[in-house]
Amino acid sequence: TPSPATAPPRRRTSKLSPTPVLAPAPADPDVSPLEHMRHLRAQFEALRPRSQSPSPSPSPTSTPTPPPAANPTSKPKRRTRTSPSSSKPTTTADLLAHYTFTLSHLPALTHHSRTATLTLTPTTPSSPGHLTLNLRPTTTLRGGSHTTYTIPPHGLPITVTTASPSPTSAPITAAYALAELPLKHLPALRYAKSFVSVVQRATVVGRVEVRERCGGGRVWTGRRWADGRFEAVRGGGGGGEGEEVVVRIEGVRGEKVGVWVGGRRVKDVGSVRWEKVVDRAQRMWSACWRVLEEEGGGGVGVLEEASTSAATATPPPPPVKARSQQPPAPPAAAAAHSKHIPFPIDASTTFVPTIGWCRRDAHTGWWSMLFVDGVRLEIDPVSGDAVWTDKLSGDGGGGGEGERRVLKGGMGMREVRERVGRFVERGL
Incomplete structure (x- = not known):
């Protein structure tokens, strides 16, 4: 007997929808990040599945359904983190927070490199200041022509001036809000902000002193940098309680406090033992801010601690005119002259990131170096003296606040050679 015919297997209809394919991002470098985000949002809105009709609300008399009982043999589900997938700025507020900087209390200087020239015009009562970034024609981004950027602080509109390829045509100038800046100009903005950060870390804008009424009348010296860091130091006079004490305060409200004693960091900063030390440093931090607001710039305040451990700010003493002195002997003239003249920053000065500034005087042949940690070094190439x-005050690199030493044959000393070697390794 022939077997009955076997029916063909039925195909199950797939309930899975086809994988959505996003259109490629616009390749035009003139598109701003904000326009790019709008483009992606429109695509996601178009691909989003239509919402189902809302389920009817349960009647007030209906009994809620209990949740299903947990299976004791099943493994618990792993919790997934809800952290953002990317730290890149995606909104206008993120762009402003990521690329905005300030120029308050910074010196006027010009930085020359093989790729660009950057001029910093500091903030004054009449103008907010700005940065001028002039790219070399051979290194202009994406093969464009000669470009100059005028970048003001606080996220104000940026002016981009592009030279025309034709020498007879006038340059093209355009102003962009930060959110509308084309993508091809973002590297220039990142470079300018990084340069401002380096200058802020190396610029001391305020100094304050406190003399203790008890404990031997020791002096606390506080310094504030342009990036907001503050450091209060009490010099050491020996072992035990006479060791050097350093208190560093960071943060917008001074919430980050660290204490170092003799070069070792203290772990129990919140204990009663260090309460007076931290309290004194925080009062110095507040007084330094008040001195800066009153002086409108890099001022120096003197505090005297009363018997009740309360510090009150007093205005700095008036400047005293120095009496005329006889000129020093010719061999020591350049050394004495360098103490009072600010560090010159001009076309012959080269800035090396994380190291400092270096230049050579065309008339005397002396090499001058100003490091980011405040040390200034000058070398006579003929005699090798240094x-x-x-630790100069960072008001543009010059005041005579630090300890000055004349080193005979300084180029033979290890510390001097190590400092000079930093610039030599960079090709200077």
């Missing part, structure tokens, strides 16, 4: 000045 002038070492420790």
Whole structure:
């Protein structure tokens, strides 16, 4: 007997929808990040499935359904983190927070490199200041022509001036809001902000001193940098309680506090033992802010601690005119002259990131170096003598606040050679 015919297997209809394919992002470099986000949002809105009709609300008399009982043999589901998938700025507020900077209390200077020239015009009562970034024609981004950027602080509109390929045509100038800036100009904005950060870390804008009424009348010296860091130091006079104490305060409201004693960091900063030390440093931090607001710039305040451990700010003493002195001997003239003249920053000065500034005087042949940690070094290439000045005030690199030493044959000393070697390794 022939077997009955076997029916063909039925195909199950797939309930899975086809994988949505996004259109490629616009390749035009003139598109701003905000327009790019609008383009992606429109695509996601078009691909989003239509919402189902809302389910009818349960009647007030109906009993809620209990949740299903947990299976004791099943493994618990792993929790997934809800952290953002990317740290890149995606909104206008993110762009402003990511690329905005300030120029308050910074010195006027010009930085020359092989790729660009950057001029910093500081903030004054009449103008907010700005940065001028002039790219070399051979390194202009994406093969364009000669470009100059005028970048003001606080996220104000940026002016981009592009030279025309034809020498007879006038340059093209356009102003962009930060959110509308084309993508091809973002590298220039990142470079300018990084340069401002380096200058802020190396610029001391305020100094304050406190003399203790008890404990031997020791002096606390506080310094504030342009990036908001503050450091209060009490010099050491020996072992035990005479060791050097350093209190560093960071943060917008001074919430980050660290204490170092003799070069070792203290872990129990919140204990009663360090309460007076931290409290004194925080009062110095507040007084330094008040001095800066009153002086409108890099001022120096003197505080005297009363018997009740309360510090009150007093205005700095008036400037005293120095009496005329006889000129020094010719061999020491350049060394004494360097103590009072600010560090010159011009077309012959080269800035090396994380190291400092270096230049050579065309008339005397002396090499001058200003490091980001405040040390200034000048070298006579003929005799090998050096002038070492420790931790200058960062008001443009010059005041005579640090300890100055004249080193005979300084180029033979290890510390001097190590400092000079930093610039030599960079090709200077």
